[in-house]
Amino acid sequence: MSRSPQQNEFVFFTRNLLKWYHAHGRDLPWRRTADPYAIWISEIMLQQTQVATVLPYYARFLSRFPTLRDLAAAPLDKVLKSWEGLGYYARARHLHRAANEMVARFEGNFPSRFEEILSLPGIGRSTAGAIATIALGQRHPILDGNVKRVLCRYFCVEEDPKKKETEKQLWQFSEKLLPRKEPDHYTQAIMDLGATICTPAEPRCPLCPVRNQCKAFEKGVQGRLPMKALGKRVPERDYVAGVLFRGKRVLIRRRPAKGLLGGLWEFPGGQVDLDGKGRSVEKKITEALRKEIPWRVDQWSPWGKVKHTFTHFKMTLHVYSGRSGERQGQNTDEQKWVDVEALSDYAFSSAHQKILLKLKEPTDGQRRLFS
DNA sequence: TACTCGTGGAT
């Protein structure tokens, strides 16, 4: 039985990659468990997030929610608090929802069929493939950022990987390369290669176990693959946040359950349009705050600015402080008066964390507000 | 298809 040249190319890749992995693969906590639940958590956390960032979150999350049933039984607020600062909070909401679905649909067990895994919220084709392969010993391809980059270089794909046709081709490569033996180790190996050797900038080709067959390396074009779309400039938007005191408590609100930072808590406010001419910036901001907080507040006054960059826009957060009259604005599910010391029980976005930090400085924050 | 959705590490 003889192999075609392309088959040889695939076998070379797989064999050398696996050999390299057994010598140089990373030792990561989610590789020290066989629990599909824990591996699922790691895969979700690792979506669009670097390993170094995930490590402390992974340990904390599993100590708070050791099993699937623990996660399903927990209030969403507690899950979001564990996710605080990690970003892409829909991942946490989906995780919580998926855990409850698994209790309802699979008696609290992690499903074993690929289609069932794929049907859970927050799990797409690539993540389902990773879980089925790594946690359950099955054989399903993945196509994450690492694999895309490695394949675009190894096969010298000079098309935009976002194009439908190109992506389809990359899935086919991923499928064909996936070996019958050790598909789990292979899958982790190709991600390790992408993360440590075949890096976006300045790949370390001299250390690469498959460079001899890498078409991009052969042509010397590995540095400009995969093709990337030209970066669009992100819009800048102004937001306002009001830190409203009533006695020694401050007012916080829960954001809507979906969308940007969905389910997190924040100091009341929102987007303001400061571009138009006419009234002063301070006037526009206090007007926006009056709309958010309709009852009497004596003297909204500027307290500071917070700059924050999201993926798709830059935010300037104008922070104002004020004092509320007594018995105005009641506690509800979506709105609470909270002791400054108790604010850390609630999940805030990174931008509002910057406000919180300043609030806790006795020198600047409170003393000024209470004086 | 193209846009939304966070944050911090790397360079």
Added chain:
DNA sequence: TATCCAAGAGT
């Protein structure tokens, strides 16, 4: 300091 972009999914 600015830019890229990371174990993508949902709409």
